[in-house]
Amino acid sequence: MDEFLSEILNLGRSHFQRKQYQKAEKYLSQVLEQNQSFADVYNMLGVIYHDQGSFARAQRAFEAALKLNPAYTEAALNLAVIYNDMGMYREAKEVYQNALTRGQTAPGEMDRFVKGKIANMYADIGDVYMSSGRFDDAIGEYQRALNLCPTFVDLRAKLG
Template sequence: MDVSPAQQLELAKERFELQDYYGAILLLEELIEDGRAFADAFHLLGLSQELIGQPERALEAFDQALALNPRYVEANIHKGIVLAGLGRDQEAEAAFAAARESGGRDMGGVPAHHASQLANKHAELGEAYAEAGALGRAIEQYRTALDLGPTYHDLRYRLGRLLLEAGRSLEAREELEVVVKARPNSPDAQAAFGLACYLAGDAATARSVWEALSREHPEDIRARAYLGMLARGTAE
């Protein structure tokens, strides 16, 4: 059965979350070979390769993600972490600086059943715009979706991530804070909220959020990575 690039990426994310990094890599490489990959696919490929001990290949994947989306904050952060692990400190600092710079830029009346369907349609359209690189239009579609379904926190989380990608960190912080309050046990929401706080200039809150994430989910490598980045920034 043929699947869309977005669906195949979701399958790869499922393998990644199950710590089946080789399975994730196979799905992502297939997506790339078919010429259907986008920045998120290369980023996840890099993370998977890093976790199986292939740092050089991970760097290549992060660079591919950044070639498609030069303002991909997390790709720069993870690139910096891998470079630091290889002892390439100057390159690592450049990647962290690029992440900070990218993240700091600014650049009714419907029945419930139909509202739910329409919200999902707007979200699908938003994803199509995001895949095409039209972040402004993608964000508009997700805001419309949330007007129809304000309690759809998976859509709000995605909106927050798109806002981060667009460099609109203050707006991202507002949206992700709502998600964290509604879903306090979601590590994805906590990690993204901490990143939004950091990029909005509130390093203290970011540290608090990531430390809590590290305590509650010690297996989550993002918390350690982000706290390490924060420590490096403080030491400068």
């Protein structure tokens, strides 16, 4: 990932975390103009669109996140909420049940949602290393993230 893309992605995430959705939307949309492989960006935009009352746009964003990462529990639950808000109760129940089924783990195994959160933290650390010019350290963090979540396409994109 180039430095500019990494910078606008970090700005978008930062504004999103502070619930500054208008600013976050601007940066996150710019990310998708350059690279459509970030499931978490689609999920964040879906949350923003839902907050704005743009349910159809939110639905498309959550569906895009799940197309990139079918195991993305947070996006699945967000999609279920949108379906419910749109009166699509059967679809909401189906998505919710699928998310619950996917989220079940064997005893002693880490929950997939938790794995995803930790993988994203490793990726964030990798981004910091990358922006500091510490490429070997960045690659190490991205690989740690991929070890937890090998299906995360955005992590593979970061490794080129």
